[in-house]
Amino acid sequence: MELFQHVRQIQKFKRRLWMHQAVANCNGKIWFFVEENVDVEILFDTAQQVTLKLFLQEHNRYLITTLVGGDFNVVMNEEEKIGGVPLVPQDYEDFAFCINSCDLFETGFKSSPFTWWNGRAGDDCIFERLDRIFFNSQFQQWFGHIEVEHLSRTGSDHAPHLITLGEEVQIFIKPFRFLKFWIEHKDFLDIVRPNWSEERYTWFSEGDRNTRFFHNLVNGRRKRLQVNRIQISDGEWIEDKEQLAAEVVNFFQQQFSQEEGTLDFGMLKHIPQMVSSEINDLLCALPSQEEVKNVVFELKRESACGPDGLSGTFFHSCWDIVGMDVFRMVQDFYEGHTLPKSVTHTNLVLNLKKSEVHTFGDLRPISLSNFINKVISRVVHGRMDKILPGLISSN
Structure with a gap:
């Protein structure tokens, strides 16, 4: 000074x-x-x-x-x-x-x-x-x-x-992340094959009861940089960890919650029916093995991982091992089975809008889905993409 x-x-x-x-x-x-x-x-x-x-x-x-x-x-x-x-x-x-x-x-x-x-x-x-x-x-x-x-x-x-x-900091369990350079190891596929065969389809069919496959792969810890103080709506700065946790949940719940009210669907009767039974059958048909594979390889290899930590690189490199299980999972979705949380969970990540965070408004939330979840969405997207031009007016 x-x-x-x-x-x-x-x-x-x-x-x-x-x-x-x-x-x-x-x-x-x-x-x-x-x-x-x-x-x-x-x-x-x-x-x-x-x-x-x-x-x-x-x-x-x-x-x-x-x-x-x-x-x-x-x-x-x-x-x-x-x-x-x-x-x-x-x-x-x-x-x-x-x-x-x-x-x-x-x-x-x-x-x-x-x-x-x-x-x-x-x-x-x-x-x-x-x-x-x-x-x-x-x-x-x-x-x-x-x-x-x-x-x-x-x-x-x-x-x-x-x-x-040197004050005490909170320790977080490090989530599993598939690393691209692993595929370059000469024994990579030999390691994946018995571990995936052991768990096979049970990671989906048993749903939330089976997370051992992912947790056994990596077990580590790391320290993360944290938001230690924030300014709330009334201008007050808070630093207490419990208050911070409560405020961040409250802020984003308000951001993404719909106000209560009665929805009126009466206007739908004025919209002509454009989706024929043939189009509906096309949308609801069970996907073929070739369709699912094409979708998987259309998705980016390096897209951000979801909670399971498996990127497109893993599924592209190990398709001969995991492909049939992925196909069966997508078919189960189309047959009406409920997806377990191990598939539908997403990581909510808060990205910085500014170099210094003063309010929650300085953070932009993005949702990172599991790659398998993206496959299902992409199959639906691919089918909708074919029929939407005939349903949407050019005006």
């Missing part, structure tokens, strides 16, 4: 921030505060930059990773500035390229999105995010949870940053 304070005031700010140690660079313009379980040694000290060596007492080891932070005097995009001369990409592209080249990244932040204010009001007021903290991947792997908070500006026109490390 760019200080308007003499270095002799550092101890006062240390107490105000409830920190154990305070360190300043050679000209007293860069201040660094740490808690009591961290030992600090200055390795390189200049008027503009300081390099520190940290010893973590709790882990009994030195921090041999990269953390870079401070006033970079540049923003990363147009959203990080309000007021003043408008930005153009040339103003920040070099900085963004440098950060990417160094394999550094951020983990988001709490509080105000701007860290610097020019101290003026009205049309002359400018807010920018000039200060930030970057980490490398090793840093995150070590600590798991990293939280950066922009504190209130005190004694400076820049906001100090508080970094919290």
Whole structure:
């Protein structure tokens, strides 16, 4: 932070921030505060930059990773500035390229999105995010949870940053994902054949009672980046995990729920019947083995996986092994059998609309279906595609 304070005031700010140690660079313009379980040694000290060596007492080891932070005097995009001369990409592209080249990244932040204010009001007021903290991947792997908070500006026109490390993070079971390079292994098909033959059609006919086939393939864990705080409709920020879970469910239920009301189908009597019995028979006919195979190979190999983790690549590469079971499953659907949840379940994925998530409106939900579910939909689509031109007016 760019200080308007003499270095002799550092101890006062240390107490105000409830920190154990305070360190300043050679000209007293860069201040660094740490808690009591961290030992600090200055390795390189200049008027503009300081390099520190940290010893973590709790882990009994030195921090041999990269953390870079401070006033970079540049923003990363147009959203990080309000007021003043408008930005153009040339103003920040070099900085963004440098950060990417160094394999550094951020983990988001709490509080105000701007860290610097020019101290003026009205049309002359400018807010920018000039200060930030970057980490490398090793840093995150070590600590798991990293939280950066922009504190209130005190004694400076820049906001100090508080970094919290190593708090407990929720562990998720890693879902199974079929990896494309597996098909290149010389024993790939020899491994699939006995495992698929052992389970065979039971994964569909037994439905939700049989998930062992998928869970036995991969058993791993991973840590995911999470949304740690969100702003709800009344402007309040919430951070409690249970509240966050309840709010996200409530938000998207409202987005995708239909308001109660009586539906009036009376207008349908004014629409002429266009679907003949012959067309209906075509739509409802049991699909042939060739029709199902053609649909499977028309679908993209690399399309996103659903909950079962099996991509088009798997079904294309293993068709001689799994093809008959897929065909029988599609036929069962056309014969009126209820599809089990192991087939109909989808993954709801929230994609970012913006680089920083403030509200649930900054997230775009997409649904990822199992490949088998896509096959059924594609068979229906292929049949409808043939008859719709005769049913839909050109006007």
